[in-house]
Amino acid sequence: MHVLIVHAHPEPASFNGALTGQAVATLTEAGHTVEVSDLYAMRFKAVADADDYATREDPAYLRIDREQTWAHRHDAVAPDVLAEQAKLTRADLLILQYPMWWFSMPAILKGWADRVLTRGFAYLPGHKYDTGLLAGKLAMVSVTTGTSADTYAPDGIDGALLDVLWPVHNGLLRYSGFDVLQPFATHMPGKADDEGRDEMLRRYADRLRHLESVPRLFFHPRSDYGPDERLLPDVIPASGFQHRPR
Amino acid sequence: MHVLIVHAHPEPASFNGALTGQAVATLTEAGHTVEVSDLYAMRFKAVADADDYATREDPAYLRIDREQTWAHRHDAVAPDVLAEQAKLTRADLLILQYPMWWFSMPAILKGWADRVLTRGFAYLPGHKYDTGLLAGKLAMVSVTTGTSADTYAPDGIDGALLDVLWPVHNGLLRYSGFDVLQPFATHMPGKADDEGRDEMLRRYADRLRHLESVPRLFFHPRSDYGPDERLLPDVIPASGFQHRPR
Numbered sequence: 001m002h003v004l005i006v007h008a009h010p011e012p013a014s015f016n017g018a019l020t021g022q023a024v025a026t027l028t029e030a031g032h033t034v035e036v037s038d039l040y041a042m043r044f045k046a047v048a049d050a051d052d053y054a055t056r057e058d059p060a061y062l063r064i065d066r067e068q069t070w071a072h073r074h075d076a077v078a079p080d081v082l083a084e085q086a087k088l089t090r091a092d093l094l095i096l097q098y099p100m101w102w103f104s105m106p107a108i109l110k111g112w113a114d115r116v117l118t119r120g121f122a123y124l125p126g127h128k129y130d131t132g133l134l135a136g137k138l139a140m141v142s143v144t145t146g147t148s149a150d151t152y153a154p155d156g157i158d159g160a161l162l163d164v165l166w167p168v169h170n171g172l173l174r175y176s177g178f179d180v181l182q183p184f185a186t187h188m189p190g191k192a193d194d195e196g197r198d199e200m201l202r203r204y205a206d207r208l209r210h211l212e213s214v215p216r217l218f219f220h221p222r223s224d225y226g227p228d229e230r231l232l233p234d235v236i237p238a239s240g241f242q243h244r245p246r
Numbered sequence: 247m248h249v250l251i252v253h254a255h256p257e258p259a260s261f262n263g264a265l266t267g268q269a270v271a272t273l274t275e276a277g278h279t280v281e282v283s284d285l286y287a288m289r290f291k292a293v294a295d296a297d298d299y300a301t302r303e304d305p306a307y308l309r310i311d312r313e314q315t316w317a318h319r320h321d322a323v324a325p326d327v328l329a330e331q332a333k334l335t336r337a338d339l340l341i342l343q344y345p346m347w348w349f350s351m352p353a354i355l356k357g358w359a360d361r362v363l364t365r366g367f368a369y370l371p372g373h374k375y376d377t378g379l380l381a382g383k384l385a386m387v388s389v390t391t392g393t394s395a396d397t398y399a400p401d402g403i404d405g406a407l408l409d410v411l412w413p414v415h416n417g418l419l420r421y422s423g424f425d426v427l428q429p430f431a432t433h434m435p436g437k438a439d440d441e442g443r444d445e446m447l448r449r450y451a452d453r454l455r456h457l458e459s460v461p462r463l464f465f466h467p468r469s470d471y472g473p474d475e476r477l478l479p480d481v482i483p484a485s486g487f488q489h490r491p492r
Binding site for chain 2: 013014046061063102103105107108146150151153155158159164166168171172175225229230
């Protein structure tokens with residue numbers, strides 16, 4: 001496989017950096033090829049705005065989705081966005097590596113999604129979820145947290161990890177067509193000693209060596225939804241909705 | 247009340263702009279005072295990085311949470327962050343006004359959260375959720391979407407709106423101590439005609455005129471959690487977890 005790691009941490013010597021280093025080494029050793037977009041090192045432009053469009057379909061009123069589509073069709077996509085899209089096109093597996101900040105991604109990574117996963121490249125009307133334009137590719141979140149695994153349990157104060165990641169998994173990734181692997185979470189590396197951190201890195205290497213056996217998250221296929229994009233009554237089990245991955 | 251609207255849309259003439267204009271007019275008319283942080287107009291710096299710290303506790307290794315706390319204690323908070331914190335300190339109600347981009351906030355607003363809701367200002371060890379440092383204030387999300395209310399129904403393809411907003415509601419807002427009002431969602435304003443949009447603005451004005459009767463989202467109080475920050479067995483109802491707002 002060819003793997004793209006999109007890495008978002010401001011400190012190169014951080015544990016996120018160690019995880020990405022581990023991923024490059026382990027995946028390469030296993031025969032994969034890897035490239036890394038280190039967003040902070042690249043000083044990646046985080047904010048989707050008018051500056052992204054040298055020419056516009058409508059210079060008087062900025063609608064990002066319309067201009068994204070127009071830029072795509074007119075070979076007018078901003079060079080830094082185009083470079084990221086080319087990396088995605090090459091990739092069989094996308095790994096998002098980031099620390100949980102406010103129960104979401106650092107803004108620079110959110111901006112990468114806002115600017116790179118464009119209408120025209122990642123989705124179009126009639127091409128979302130199962131039929132998203134990046135269908136056939138795999139994706140996995142590798143996230144570090146500042147609190148314990150207990151706080152991210154289903155009855156934990158921060159909410160179940162899969163609930164917290166729902167907008168990323170179902171939204172960003174599945175919407176674009178990816179098959180999504182179970183996330184890899186490293187809890188509280190900042191509180192671990194050297195031995196603890198080595199163990200965390202070994203766990204990650206182990207995950208990466210056995211990607212083929214990592215469960216994929218469940219999402220209802222398009223055929224489970226009616227024309228109103230709500231689940232058909234007969235696919236809702238008696239126990240209630242099974243809408244999010246379990 | 248004094249109200250702070252943090253507004254994130256790149257097009258001043260957008261429907262998000264109309265909603266914020268409506269809010270300023272309606273709230274002022276009702277006797278409240280209002281200020282607006284228009285993040286795109288301010289060209290607000292979205293990325294939390296080393297440039298935020300003129301002096302550092304640890305110049306050799308950047309840990310954002312540690313430097314935030316240190317800056318707070320040493321009157322060394324970046325001026326643009328300090329200005330936003332002063333607005334929050336004055337505010338009784340915070341409104342986040344944004345379009346749903348990738349089932350989350352535009353990066354510029356995520357960056358506002360990353361940089362402004364600092365360790366030392368919004369939370370500290372022992373001061374989170376019920377006891378978050380912004381306790382006593384109200385918050386409300388006002389979001390526009392590109393898809394229908396059906397897609398955000400509990401059985402909708404995008405997931406229940408309260409699930410999609412869980413990281414914002416429980417994470418960002420409740421974690422900092424806010425009481426959180428039911429969100430206000432405007433679906434597909436881009437597809438509505440003038441009359442439809444006028445009706446959407448009237449609905450929003452109506453919401454803002456009756457804030458005192460808007461339900462607050464339910465979050466378990468700290469006392470429902472054990473020392474491991476998981477719900478105590480006797481507060482989990484027989485029907486299963488009631489962890490997220492319903």
